[in-house]
Amino acid sequence: MSRTLLIRFWIVPKPYIEKIENVGCEKMGKKFSVLFIVFILIVSVIAGCSSQAGNGTTGTNSTKDTLTIGIPEAPAYMDPQIQATLASYRVTTQIFDRLVALDNDMKIVPALAESWKVENPTTTVFHLRKGVKFHNGEEMKAEDVKFSLERAIKSDGVNYNYLIIKDIIIVDDYTIKIVTKQPFNALLYRLSLDAAAIVSKKAATSDKDFNKHPVGAGPYKFVSWDLGGDVVLEAFHDYYRGEPKVKKLIFKNIPEAINRSIGLETGEIGLAYDLGITDLDKVKNNKNLKVEEAASTTVYYLGFNTKKPNLDDVRVRKAIAYALNTKDIIDIVFNGTATPAHNTMLPPNLFGSAPDTVTYEYNLDKAKSLLAEAGHPNGFKTTLWVPDTQVLKSAAEVVQGQLSKIGIDVEVKLMQSASFYSSTGKGEHDLAIMTKTSIDPDSMLRAIYHSEAFGLSGNRSFWATKEVDAKLDKASATTDRNEAKKLYAEVQKTVADQLPVIPIAIEHINAGMQSTVKGFNLYPGKTHSIYGTYFEK
Template identity: 45%
Template sequence: MKQKFKNLMFVLMSVVVFFGYTSKLLAAKETIVIAQGADAKSLDPHSTNDQPSSRVSAQIYDRLVEQDTDMNVIPGLAEKWEQIDDVTTVFHLREGVKFHNGEPLKASDVKFSLDRMKKSPQVSHIIGAIESVEVVDDKTVKIKTAKPFGALTSHLAHTAASILNEKAVKESGDAYGQKPVGTGPYKFSNWQAGDRIVLVANEDYYKGVAPTKTVIFRNIPEGTNRTIGLETGEVDIAYDLEPVDKDMVRNHKKLDFVEEPSLSMTYLGFNTKKAPLDKVQVRQAIAYAIDVDSIVEAVYQGGAVKANSPIGPKVFGHNPNAKNYEYNPEKAKELLAAAGYKDGLKIKLWTNDNPIRRDIATIVQDQLKQVGIDVTIETLEWGAYLDGTARGDHDMFILGWVSVTGDADYGMYPLFHSSTHGGAGNRSFYSNAQVDELLDKGKNSVNPEERKEAYIKVQEIVQEEVPVFTIAYPSDNVGKQKNVKNFKMHPAGHHRVYGATVE
């Protein structure tokens, strides 16, 4: 009898342990852990425009309109809209949408968000064409542009054009970037600076509650460590794997490697307000001294193509015939001598703690040494790097730009217009009246051919004057566990997690 009782207890305990273990597994499946190479700078979409921040913000907020993975503009918080004339568009908001703090979405929140965005030095240029935002009623907003603006809806789909709750922003004040409130599929839970940001599913999301209850964004700067996280199962999705790790992930029986063309480019920027980089000949010399093919092969290992323009082939307005600098160190030496630097010069090159950019910096340092340019590399923390280049403390720097809207206006206006010096994008502090005029023309036209003609000319000028030397068009990649389903990459790089599951 005692033995039977013991056997029964053993079975019962085994069942308890089994179900306890199973419940733990089920609980684990309610969480997706995503590793990226830098921590967010802020979750206030009006205070920064960097990719690590946008990748998190994209889960918290919605926009009036969205762009799908084919870059088509689709309804967002506005279920429909109509263009009244060349400068007026009316947007009709969805019924029943709530912010994470329980406040209903109203037209006044849209006006507040876009008006606030227009005052931001970091992102105002994105909707600089907007003259006024008018509340017609609680569910209707009228947006007027000062002039015709062909890319309006594409720009309103930008993560910086996310709709904020007026009450939440005013209550949090300067701390809002650490207390974001949106209408998106995930709500902000907590932020352990330098380590992780935790989001939880929004139970009131208008499209339906997300199947995965928790999303954790981990800050893992070293690409190899992100790959190790995949191997150990600590990480479900890892963004931006290093080329050296690609084959390992491809060949791992439990992992998938996904690589797709993006809207991004990597560039070497020059502070055109500082000698000797204020001379076009010096900038051209540096461009001729860099062997881009070797960088693409050694650093990207097939995950990028050589660039000939600040915008890539997937972006509207790309000029396939813009000047392409071929490796020519002798030409570089001639240009340096003509600029008064026959005996060489010394210069500093900034980069952030990004393995690919560090590798590029090392190669550039070596190649420039061959033509008499002594380069000192300085590596800065991401926030300090953005702040310093916004102030103009640098000489040269390595950075990327994503033409998030798929349109040349966004791809070039922030980088080259004289009104966007610093944090808004023009960290080269470049000014050219003709470029300004052409960029304004492209922005203020609704004629696609007229716009394209203006942008083609801009690319010809900037490739000749070289305020930035565009190196490559990298592909986006992610590594993920095979049991992660329904995760789709977005060409703009801020991939949406909504709908993804771990099976």
């Protein structure tokens, strides 16, 4: 059986080389420094060889009890109720559970609440599981649930999803009522979010630095969190669904996508999130590795500031829609690994999705005709704002080239993310390419199209009508799913006709892993659960 020899080349910083040479000159001359560096390289080669197992995994992973996960961004918090961030929630979702959860098909399923019942349009009764243990050994009861949700409501970083809640009433230790200010059919979706995690009241009130010592009732217990962002968790033996099969998780911060791919190839990591699009084929062709892919609930879209001249004319917006070749954008920007949005901001895996209520097939003649009708036979100049990330930058460049074919001269303006979102929230932009992720129709459509969301809340097109506002309000309040579905379809038809934004593509998510890793599934909301993952024996 052949073995591959891995040689690791270490780049020694200049100050260390100078230090080595100085030692060499003082002790034994420059021969010492040369021999010392050679010695380092030999040790590195031996270490590289010894860390490799025959199946392409590291010695740590080959023990079948530890999974090292490469993540693109270090978590900012271990307390899920400080601020909503994907990087944090990818870790904390392993530590905490919620009353309800969304499965990988985006269906509501029981979690810490074993059942629930709508008592009236504003009141839902939740029956809690008995015997659920927190990591500190305390049993979870209604008092913990009330404390946790009230804690979320008080937190400026996450409370926007929970301000609809009017009261939380403890009926007994295992029964609790949640009362909303008005009928709200998205309540269960909001309670499935990581911000609604149920924390141990005792731990959160007794530990002033709960963020560094989180205590939940999830499948994994917190162990450590170092300055580099790496987090270590261990399996919770008393988890109510059964002890996890993988006994230890190490979340390793590896910002560069190419390095996450290399980590898989060398076996240093067992699972990697968000591989680079251009790296997918290489990983797929490695017999020791595999890739999981799925559509997410993140939509890329081109937004118009409808308060700006030219863009306030729906004919201009329609001309731009006819000039965009969505297929080319997906092929060039996403290497063909995204799904067309089909003229709606609701992905097909979200309730209420109504694709292609109004369509805009690629048609340059139609686009030019509409521009001429709007008084711009020779086009016009505008700016396209975009956060300085590779995918969004590439998307902007493709859009720039496509619009030039109908005479629209687009200047691409790259910005740091913080400045981009702040400035577009103030309405300083013309065009902008952005993304929006959601798990329910109300949070998606309300953020993009409702007048109450103008600016920083999400509606950066500054377009709204009383009719759309009323339909969104009614859809979120009705308990009749058929009525809600009908109203959401009507909203999608109206906005597809008026085009305050042009939905372009639904992002695909991926994860690469060793072929011995089994049972892992991608969650469209991107906060993937490790529970259920195991190593092939």
